[in-house]
Amino acid sequence: MERIKEAVDYGVIGVLLLMSIIALTVAIERWMFFRSINLSLYKNKKVLEVELTKHIHLIATIGSNAPYIGLLGTVLGIMLTFYDIGTEGYADPQKIMTGLALALKATAAGLLVAIPSVILYNLLLRKVKVLLSLWEAEYGETKDK
């Protein structure tokens, strides 16, 4: 039982950590790309859009799913705590409370991953829109003609 608990705990936190690292990596990579991009190289707006929004969906996915994974960890933690109490037959308040508190930490971690991811996603989307508009303003009409 102890091992399952640990596996759940470290598993959920590990997954969240991995998601967070991926999200931040993508965000930084995109940021660097946006800064170094040369808009004059692109002939087509659609191609430019595809190029700009590459990998951005990952951040959106992570931002929307991290809370769920955190909740999953909490639910599993509470489940295991209750299972422990059930098998022991008596309720030790100290044990219950520490079990529940540790279970809730998974939700906290999930939110901690989700919030920055959503913020980064919005920033990047805005940046994409700005770049697209700039391209359109500068080259759109001439290229179309």
Added chain:
Amino acid sequence: MRIAKAFVFSLTIHGGVIFMLTEAFDSMKVKTAFEDLVKVEVSNIKFETQEYKSVVREEKNKSTPKFNDNDTKAKENKGYRKIVKKTEKRVIEKENQEREIKKTEVRGDENELQEQTIENDVKEEAVGELIEETQNEKAGTVEDSYDEESMLSYQERYKREHLERIREAVKHFLRYPLIARRMGWEGTVIVCFTLYPDGEIKDLKVEKSSGFEILDKYALKAISKASSSFPRPSEPVTIVLPITYRLE
């Protein structure tokens, strides 16, 4: 290329954030969990005297009905029983009941304290009579036992009333030494001291070491600091105090 660079950035940022979070959490944990970390317990005061008391009480209960049945039976018992104090008790009981038989019959199992005080009063008179009679040497032992018992009952009373305050006072001054916390040293140190009516503490010593000198030292320090806020007894009281250092 760009993605590798970004990955490295991301990793370093994560490392920094996690490090900061764990540091903050650790410090928070130490602060909030301090109450749980250090556990103080006040245990029984003296084992021998307590045992003796129980014996006496037992004897009292036994002798009362016996006496009502037969006067000589108790005397026979006294003959072959080896323990002087016990038999002494019985003699006193007898003396006592010769005067107030009805009274003793009634108080078979009342509440202890009341019984004890009445018992003590009567006993003193009984002792006086005993001295007048031929049993001089035995009377001495009776007086001894009486003294011991009254002191014990005082200690008991003191303990019952002020145990919580002593515990709180010691707990307030108790610190978990940082190095012990870092090294994960735990243990129980049993400290023994005598509290005098003027609030002074004497014979402060470690009865059983926790195995780590610094834990013992901190426990002694905490008690000598806390001693000023101990409730003052009217008689010297010996207190045995186990202090448990425990890391969660």
